[in-house]
Amino acid sequence: MQAGRLRYRLRFEKPVRIRDESGEVIVDQWVEAFTIWGAVEPLTGREYLASAEFRPGVSTRIRVRWRDDLDASLRILHAGTVYDIQAVLPVMGLHREAQLMCGSGVVTEGGQP
Template sequence: MQVSAGQLRHKVALQARQETRSDYGEVTLDWTDVASVWAHVAPQSGREYFAAQQVQSEVSTRVTIRYRDDVDATMRVTHRGTTYGIEAVLPDDGSGFDHLTLMCSEVTT
């Protein structure tokens, strides 16, 4: 299955953790944009569940982008003010180099 340019109509940012050191040697981890790419963003499911006596919400989203060799599950995606943690990076089932499907869950802060 090939992904046409018309299907990739959402602009998303791919982010990675970056370690920085202050002048005092203090290490901080922060998210930095790696790339801004066109994607197809499709919510997969939504469910609520009880955990630790609190109602929590989990949203699964599938983000499809053109193939890149620098995307992995330690990264995250931001789209329209929402941040998604990448749970899995799946190559296309044909050549493996056409597109990537990123299985994501919404990150709450």
């Protein structure tokens, strides 16, 4: 993976849920997990169909260096947009680069977009 393509700082957030004594969720918010460099690539219709995986709402591919803690429970903030991770795909199975197939929303304070 060429470092020059990783030109955007991406903030990854994880959900935090605090429960009361009865087990009911009283706080549901997002906190920063880590910030890394990555490439944000909107998909064209042709690339979307060629991916052999039809997922409604997947509109963006984000490429980052592989990390073991990447999973679909995280979300990404970049340039005022929230990207919900739909799938984490290792490139060529080498665990050097990850493609994150994402859908996008709008930045909100806490909770899901």
